[in-house]
Amino acid sequence: MLTTATTSDVADDQDSNSPKTDSTKPVVIITLGMAGSGKTCFMQRINAWLHAKNKCPYVINLDPAVFELPYPANIDIRDSVKYKEVMKQYQLGPNGGIITSLNLFATKFDQVLDILEKKKDIDFVLIDTPGQIEVFTWSASGTIISDAIARSYPTVIAFIMDTVRCTNPVTFMSNMMYACSIMYKTRLPLIVVMNKTDIVDNKFAVEWMNDFETFQEALDAQPSYSSNLSRSMSLVLDEFYKDLRTVGISAVTGQGCANFFREVGSAVKEYYEEYIPHLEELRRVIEKRKEEEMEAQLKKLKVDRGEEVQLEEDKLNPTQTTNLPPSFSNYNDSNDNDSDEEVQYEESTAAAASFERYRAGLS
Numbered sequence: 001m002l003t004t005a006t007t008s009d010v011a012d013d014q015d016s017n018s019p020k021t022d023s024t025k026p027v028v029i030i031t032l033g034m035a036g037s038g039k040t041c042f043m044q045r046i047n048a049w050l051h052a053k054n055k056c057p058y059v060i061n062l063d064p065a066v067f068e069l070p071y072p073a074n075i076d077i078r079d080s081v082k083y084k085e086v087m088k089q090y091q092l093g094p095n096g097g098i099i100t101s102l103n104l105f106a107t108k109f110d111q112v113l114d115i116l117e118k119k120k121d122i123d124f125v126l127i128d129t130p131g132q133i134e135v136f137t138w139s140a141s142g143t144i145i146s147d148a149i150a151r152s153y154p155t156v157i158a159f160i161m162d163t164v165r166c167t168n169p170v171t172f173m174s175n176m177m178y179a180c181s182i183m184y185k186t187r188l189p190l191i192v193v194m195n196k197t198d199i200v201d202n203k204f205a206v207e208w209m210n211d212f213e214t215f216q217e218a219l220d221a222q223p224s225y226s227s228n229l230s231r232s233m234s235l236v237l238d239e240f241y242k243d244l245r246t247v248g249i250s251a252v253t254g255q256g257c258a259n260f261f262r263e264v265g266s267a268v269k270e271y272y273e274e275y276i277p278h279l280e281e282l283r284r285v286i287e288k289r290k291e292e293e294m295e296a297q298l299k300k301l302k303v304d305r306g307e308e309v310q311l312e313e314d315k316l317n318p319t320q321t322t323n324l325p326p327s328f329s330n331y332n333d334s335n336d337n338d339s340d341e342e343v344q345y346e347e348s349t350a351a352a353a354s355f356e357r358y359r360a361g362l363s
Ligand SMILES: Nc1nc2c(ncn2[C@@H]2O[C@H](COP(=O)(O)OP(=O)(O)OP(=O)(O)O)[C@@H](O)[C@H]2O)c(=O)[nH]1
Pocket: 033, 034, 035, 036, 037, 038, 039, 040, 041, 042, 063, 129, 130, 131, 132, 195, 196, 197, 198, 199, 249, 250, 251, 252, 253
């Protein structure tokens, strides 16, 4: 299902077979993409577009190193963490400084969730991320932030691709690999936003995704080791393309915004159809594991207290339990209340010895 959007308004229509959705919750759009792909410009564009449609977006900037933002941010990481100070304090380079700033911010992310919880009138939450994509996608803080938000709100990833740079088939393949890894890592619905269509139409990229031969021809035009790798990878990614949403956009002119929000509508459906059941399944697995661990611990505790000995003996001689000597019966009935484990252990040992003497007497 490679979907490319046609014109539409903010898509919110749901047919009767749709999964249960919660229209009271804002939709979160996390913007990710390679450095310079146009994430920040895209944020500014969709923010303006939503305002023009009388929708209320809430904007969060998570890039601590950005010098100037072209949009007003409701929450800005730069207000909480001074990236240059972090670099000085921890003696880090620029990338280390950005990662550490994001880590520091992630420790307070529950406060962001609290703020969002209190906002009742917002339709969308837009999140801008640092320039270096790996800072967010492969760091603990990026995972903490995206997981925390996706657990509470319908969340969609907008993967911004620089269409101009992707006219090079090897660069195109690197972008697709990144999009693919993000999709499988987060399991969230993802839209590939082919940005900068005011410079180059994204038709060629859609064609490469739909027609394997065309992409091969493009690769043949520049033989290299990386082209060979891209050729092999394109075979693997063929499956991934089927589940991918793509849309052409120009963050500068605003062309394609309506199409983007149409895709967001379908991605939100996917969130409820696939991400939520996956989350519930995960919760069940964790609960089951916890139960099993608790049972194992309880069993261990019983063994430590000698109860298991008694249970085994019960199984071997079910009729004898009624004829047990008083010390053994007493242990069974009453000593559970004794909180002192040492005393219980001594008593159980004495009881077992007494029982052994009793059985020896019987035979
Ligand atoms: N022509 C054109 N230029 C664009 C478009 N979107 C972004 N740009 C330009 O691309 C450059 C990078 O844009 P940004 O929005 O800063 O990109 P970014 O991904 O946020 O960059 P980092 O955060 O540094 O990774 C800027 O010079 C933008 O003006 C677009 O749709 N068309």
